[in-house]
Amino acid sequence: MVSLKEINENNFRIVVGMKVNEEQSKYVASNVYSLAQAWLYPEEAKPYAIYNDEDIIGFMMFDWNEKERECGIWRFMIASNQQGKGYGRKALAYALKLIKETGKFDYVSLDYVPDNVVGKHLYESMGFIETGEIEDGEIIMKLDIIS
Numbered sequence: 001m002v003s004l005k006e007i008n009e010n011n012f013r014i015v016v017g018m019k020v021n022e023e024q025s026k027y028v029a030s031n032v033y034s035l036a037q038a039w040l041y042p043e044e045a046k047p048y049a050i051y052n053d054e055d056i057i058g059f060m061m062f063d064w065n066e067k068e069r070e071c072g073i074w075r076f077m078i079a080s081n082q083q084g085k086g087y088g089r090k091a092l093a094y095a096l097k098l099i100k101e102t103g104k105f106d107y108v109s110l111d112y113v114p115d116n117v118v119g120k121h122l123y124e125s126m127g128f129i130e131t132g133e134i135e136d137g138e139i140i141m142k143l144d145i146i147s
Helices: 012-017 031-040 087-102 117-125
Strands: 002-006 045-052 055-065 070-078 107-112 129-135 138-144
Touching: 002 087, 012 031, 012 045, 012 055, 031 045, 031 055, 031 070, 045 070, 045 087, 055 087, 070 087, 087 117, 107 117, 117 138
Parallel strands: 070 107
Antiparallel strands: 002 045, 045 055, 055 070, 107 138, 129 138
């Protein structure tokens, strides 16, 4: 079963060592860089290891903005050796469920690099809609979770 667990001393090294394939590396920042950002922005950045049962298979980090009632998915990756198994969809569904259950958010947002067609397809299939906004060359998508 796919779940999210906070980054801690037990899973940190595995998360830091995970990589996506070379083609995907232009779409997502390294986990080391993401964890450094989490250290810089501890109130907003919420980093998690993605597990399948007891195995760490990926990384996700939220941009937690209760004031604006919007939670962003700031980082999302499945390790290269775990791809093609449906974990990305399961992890995203699990994350959306957790975010919705907090009752603190109306929207979930994320962005993607325009030529990341696999990511775009996944996000659209989960109900995300492009907002028409582009930030730092990335297309912003939102999902209404209050309806």
